[in-house]
Amino acid sequence: MLLPRDYYLSTDVLALAPDLLGKLLVVSGENEQVSGMIVETEAYRAPEDRASHAFGNRLTPRTRTMFLEGGHAYVYVCYGIHELFNVVTGPEGIPHGILIRAIQPVRGIETMALRRNRAISNPEIGKGPGCLTQALGIERKHNALRLYDPESPVQIHDVGHRIPADQLGTSHRIGVESSGDSALLPWRYYIRKNPYVSGGIHQ
DNA sequence: AAGAGGATGAACT
């Protein structure tokens, strides 16, 4: 089932981030559709979250997307090299978002392995926020599109996969050490023991 | 107009 618009409008981004685990991220390209199960996420909750681009309700051409209504994609370039994919959540004007950090390939794994220049069996295909976008073919051109639109090339589906409580892991977020106290918040969520989860921590 | 720095990944030692 394609996740509906309402799903993304909750103001509780800390509940939505773990709820996205097990959902299917589907990308339709020119010739082919590829997909992967979300296995790692991070919540970003501006305005009070120092680690968020929209900290203090900072509004720039880039962060503008985060202020859109929930259900839009926020794609931006990191370190000039990698494109990172986020799900905007909450009502319009509240810049909450969820960074998708890893996926487990489901459909089109051959294509993804080719794009990543890795063997089919190599978890590096979907491990890490810059890697999964390369594997799935998510690019900056997908910024600000509506994930719940039946015509959208990027969608998120509920395929009935539920994560048992004892398989849900949490930790501090990755790569935000310079964000003061916000760096300590346990807003990273992942499926325990899943080989596609990034960072050292996946027990 | 110029410069600093970044929600990373890969290839090193």
Place this chain on the structure above:
DNA sequence: GTTCATCCTCTTG
């Protein structure tokens, strides 16, 4: 554990 590729965005002047 360390280094660096690479370029966009934002701030400052």
